[in-house]
Amino acid sequence: MDIRRIWLDRDGVGKQQWSDFLMKADLIPDDQLDFTIGIYDQEKLIGTGSLFQNILKCIAIDSSYQNENLLSRIVQALRERLQEIGYHHYFLYTKPKTSKLFRSLGFTEITATTELVFMEQGFPDFEDYLTELKKHRTKTKDNAAIVMNANPFTKGHLYLVTEAAKTAETVYLFVLSEERSLFNAKTRFNLVKEGVSHLSNVVVLPTREYMVSSATFPSYFLKDQAKASIAQVQAVLDATLFKEKIASILSITTRFVGEEPFSEVTKIYNQAMKKTFGSQPNLVILPRKQIGEEVVSATKVRALMEQGNYTAIKPLVPPKTFEEIIKQKNK
Template identity: 85%
Template sequence: MNIRRIWLDRDLTRKQQWSDFLINADLIPDDQLDYTIGIYDQEKLIGTGSTFRNILKCIAIDSSYQNENLLSQIVQALREELQEIGYQHYFLYTKPKTSKLFHSLGFTEIAATNELVFMEQGFPNFEDYLVDLKKHRRETKQNAAIVMNANPFTNGHLYLVTEAAKRSETVYLFVLSEERSLFDAKTRFELVQEGVRHLANVVVLPTREYMVSSATFPSYFLKDQAKASIAEVQAVLDATLFKEKIACVLSISTRFVGEEPFSAVTEIYNQAMKKTFGSELKLVVLPRKKIDGEAISATKVRALMEQENYAAIKSLVPPKTFEEIIKQKNK
């Protein structure tokens, strides 16, 4: 037996073999992968695992080789690859029936649904994140949450936050920490902070990897390319994690979202939240703010940036966001 790298983008024969192997293991071959290895018995693929950023995924072992300790070999090889590129904290998706195996290899469960278990290893971890959140907790009762990417922060976002602030004692406004946007996480966070500074009952917080991230909800960042079935499974996991582990720490009883006329994946997410939250958390869907009959969106702002139509952008975003857009133009 030997471990080899599988170059999915170069070797179509091996890719087909890998894909068939995963399907036989009741797993979906994933397109979002950086690195893939296989364990071979001569030319027969008997085990595989992959990484995407600091996430271990698509791990499977041939059932007739289950007692060969192949799982620990695959996980160790993937961890070594991640450590080589600088990661000390990793995430893992697995099925509920195999979570105990990964627990024995040092992974801790963060959240679970009927279809997925989301686990991690390394530091800083989820418990550290919850400790940080508690530092910002306010002693209020009618508390709400909003989660946004704000790429960039628009007057539509501001409208959503303002409406939530009118209806709540405290609004915890989470800004995605994921670096997969035109505007980097630090800039987006600062623009949101500046944009809501006048709203005294709004607390701006980072999501780290625990809300709408490459770890919890990778399909969110694929938008129109994402498969609806996969997006739904991930959306339910993300919503479950929020409901069971995060909302309770900040006594959040309501989550506000905007209507989603543009993105099918975001609409899947809204529906998954509604279903997952049930009667325990209230989901409030607000109509989008419109100008001249057209809903304001960050997508529209980015399209106008491409067209260098800065006059049209000015009415869609707060002053600080507009300053940042002009700054980016002049880089």
């Protein structure tokens, strides 16, 4: 039995064999992968595993080879690859029934729902993130949270934060740390911090990897690939992690989100959070800010940037954001 790389983008036959193997194992083949390996018994595929950035995905073993310690071999090969490219901290999404196997390989559970278990290995880990949050904890007890990508930070975002700051003792404002946006994480974080600096009860924090985004969402083992289904499962995992592990640390009693008139997926995400939270924390959905007839959104700002319509952008964003947009234009 040998381990080989499967070049999914080059090897049509190998990709089909891999895809059929995953579907037989009740997993959905995922296109969002950087690296895939297979274990073969001569030419028969008997195990596989993949990576996307620092996330282990699409791991499956042929049931007739379950006692051959193949899972350990696959995970070790993926770990070695991660270390080669500089990752020493990685994540795994698995089904509840298989989480025990990964625990025996050194993975730690972060949170779990009826459908997913979110696990990690390496450092800095979730406990380190919670320690970081505790350093920013205030003595107030009636606190709110907002989670935003702010790509870029607009007057719509500012409106949401301002409204939350009127009612909560402290607002913990989490900015997504993921590097999959037009504006990088450091720039987005700084623009948010600058944009809310006049609000004395707002604390700006990074999400690190612990507030789930669509980029890292493990859609591969959902039978129904409809976006609504994906969004709902992701939201439940995200809401569970937030409710059980983060809200309690920071005495968060309310989470504010913007109303979503355009994206069905975000609307479902909001609804799933409300259901998962129950009465605590309370989910408050605020109408989007409008300037004239126009709803202010980062999507609109990015579209105007593509058109080069900077005159139309200026009233939609705070001054520092506009400065950054002009800086990007001149690069």
